[in-house]
Structures are given as structure tokens and as C-alpha cells.
Amino acid sequence: MTPGPEHFLILGAILFTLGVVGVLTRRDPLIIFMSIELMLNSVNLTFVTFSHYLGTADGQVFVFLVMTVAAAEVVVGLALIVSIFQHLRELDVDELDEMRG
Amino acid sequence: MTWLESVVFWVAAIGAVAGGIGVVASRSAIYSALSLIVTLSQLAVMYLLLNAQFIAAAQILIYAGAVMVLFLFVITLLGVQEYPFLGHHLPYQRPLAVIFGGLMLLGIVFFVAQSPQSITGAHAQFNALLNQNNVAAFGLALFTAFIFPFEVTPMLLIVAMIGAVAIGRSRKGPEV
Numbered sequence: 001m002t003p004g005p006e007h008f009l010i011l012g013a014i015l016f017t018l019g020v021v022g023v024l025t026r027r028d029p030l031i032i033f034m035s036i037e038l039m040l041n042s043v044n045l046t047f048v049t050f051s052h053y054l055g056t057a058d059g060q061v062f063v064f065l066v067m068t069v070a071a072a073e074v075v076v077g078l079a080l081i082v083s084i085f086q087h088l089r090e091l092d093v094d095e096l097d098e099m100r101g
Numbered sequence: 102m103t104w105l106e107s108v109v110f111w112v113a114a115i116g117a118v119a120g121g122i123g124v125v126a127s128r129s130a131i132y133s134a135l136s137l138i139v140t141l142s143q144l145a146v147m148y149l150l151l152n153a154q155f156i157a158a159a160q161i162l163i164y165a166g167a168v169m170v171l172f173l174f175v176i177t178l179l180g181v182q183e184y185p186f187l188g189h190h191l192p193y194q195r196p197l198a199v200i201f202g203g204l205m206l207l208g209i210v211f212f213v214a215q216s217p218q219s220i221t222g223a224h225a226q227f228n229a230l231l232n233q234n235n236v237a238a239f240g241l242a243l244f245t246a247f248i249f250p251f252e253v254t255p256m257l258l259i260v261a262m263i264g265a266v267a268i269g270r271s272r273k274g275p276e277v
Contacts, residue, residue: 003110006213008147011114013209015121015140017202022125024198030130030176034137038124041144041164044156052151057242060156060235061250064243067163068254072261074168078175079265085179 008049015042027092029081033074040070110150117143130176134169141165154235 015038022035044063051059085091116139123136141164148157243251 002107003114003150007110007114008151009213010210011117011147013206013213014118016209017206018118018121018125020205021198021202024202025125025195028130030172030179031124031127031133034124034130034133034172037137037164037168038121038140041141044160045144045147048148048151048153048156052153057235057238058246060153060239061242061247063153063156064159064239065247065250065254067159068257071163071168072257074171075261075265076268078171079268082175082178083268091179 005049005053009046012042012046012049015039015045027094029084029091029093029096032093033077033081037070037074040066106150109146113143113146113150116140117147131173134172134176137172138165138169141169152235153239155239 019035019037019039019042022038023032026032026035044066047059047063047066049059051057051063081091084096088095120136120138120140120143124133124140127133127136141160145157145160145165148154148160
């Protein structure tokens with residue numbers, strides 16, 4: 001079966017759904033973070049698919065910018081996770097329900 | 102697409118979905134990170150199939166390389182912990198999440214399958230530069246139409262770096 005645009009889009013949808021289920025079910029903040037990365041990448045695949053089949057480079061530029069933002073997000077997020085771990089000595093999002101420092 | 106490209110697509114698609122399931126279902130964070138590397142590499146293969154060579158290279162270098170090294174570094178720094186699946190605060194959290202996730206997937210697939218022509222086919226124009234010299238077309242778009250976002254991203258990176266340093270430093274401050 002020759003893949004067309006709809007196959008790439010459905011693959012992106014499957015990966016996005018897996019990321020959503022991961023965010024909703026897991027309790028380790030690192031795995032939740034990786035699920036968010038999975039969702040970002042599925043949307044990137046959708047962008048590149050449209051860019052290819054519409055014949056413009058705009059989608060690829062957008063993917064490039066999304067990668068930059070994701071890298072910045074990973075740096076800050078991992079610093080936050082390390083800081084929380086040093087503070088509380090455990091990592092479980094069900095326990096992180098207090099805003100008190 | 103040629104016959105070989107179809108085979109490559111299906112192999113990479115199965116690998117990507119298997120890696121995604123591994124991210125969600127692994128017991129330990131380190132297996133999740135390794136599964137995520139598999140998925141990101143398969144997505145780079147997808148970008149190559151879609152004639153986006155620059156994005157494929159950036160995907161390997163930035164995501165599968167730098168970002169995942171950072172993830173693995175933090176995972177090994179914090180030690181490997183294992184979590185039971187079910188949260189104890191919300192009952193039925195896992196089945197409800199799977200059910201609603203499946204409903205969302207069905208919705209998207211229905212939308213895509215309903216009108217595959219109107220999504221992409223109707224207004225597609227053939228851009229020779231994009232398909233023959235991808236990096237040139239990409240650079241042309243990045244440095245002309247998208248020059249302002251391109252100039253803003255270094256500032257974003259510097260802000261993120263300063264933020265990470267500010268968050269990561271010890272609470273007491275320098276005691277020299």
C-alpha cells in the first residue's frame with residue numbers, strides 16, 4: 001500500500017494519542033515530560049507532511065522553531081525537576097500538590 | 102512513492118508506534134527514554150521520506166542527540182525509581198485515560214479519512230526548489246519571510262539558559 005498524506009497524518013495522530021495517554025496515566029514527572037516530547041514530535045510530523053504535500057517550506061521552518069522552543073523547554077523543565085527532587089527527595093506528581101515552598 | 106519507499110515507510114511507522122508504546126508503558130524511566138530515542142529516529146526517517154533533509158538531520162542532532170542525552174543524564178542523576186501504574190488519588194484514572202485517548206484518536210482519524218483530498222490535494226502546487234534542493238528552499242524561507250522569529254530564538258535560548266542556571270543553583274548562594 002503506497003503511503004499518502006493521510007498515512008503520515010494518522011501516524012502523527014497515533015503518536016499524539018500515546019503522548020496524551022502517557023501524560024494522563026504516569027506518575028513519574030520525567031516520563032510525563034517525555035510524553036510531552038512525543039506529542040511535540042507528532043505535531044512536527046504533521047507540519048512536515050503538510051509542508052511536503054503543499055509544496056512550501058513554511059512548515060519546515062515552523063518545525064525548526066518548535067525544536068528550538070522544545071530544547072529551551074527541556075532545559076528549564078529538567079532543572080525544575082532536579083530542584084524539586086533535591087527539595088523533596090521524591091518524584092511523584094500525586095504528591096506534588098502543595099504550592100508551599 | 103516507489104515500492105522501496107513504501108516498505109521503508111511501513112517499517113519506520115511500526116517502529117515509531119512501538120517506541121511510543123514503550124515510552125508510555127515502560128516500568129522504568131530509562132526504558133522510556135530509550136524507547137523515545139527509537140521513536141525520534143524513526144521520525145527522522147519519515148522526514149527523509151518527505152524530502153525534508155535538513156529537518157531530518159536536525160531531528161537526529163538536536164532531539165535524538167542533545168535533548169535525549171540531557172534526559173538520560175537527569176535520569177541517571179536522580180536514580181532509577183519504579184512506580185506502580187495506578188495513582189491512588191483518582192480511581193479509574195488509567196482506563197478513563199485510555200478510553201478518552203482512543204476517542205480522540207478516532208475523532209482525528211475520522212476527520213482525516215473523511216476528506217483526504219481537501220486536506221492537501223486540492224491546492225498543492227509543485228515547488229521544484231523544495232523537492233530538489235531542500236536546504237536551499239528552507240534557508241530561503243528562514244532568512245527572508247521568517248527572519249524575525251529566527252532572530253528571536255537566540256534570545257529565547259539565552260533566557261532559558263539563564264533560567265536553568267538560576268533554578269539549578271544552590272539555595273544558600275555562594276559561600277566563598
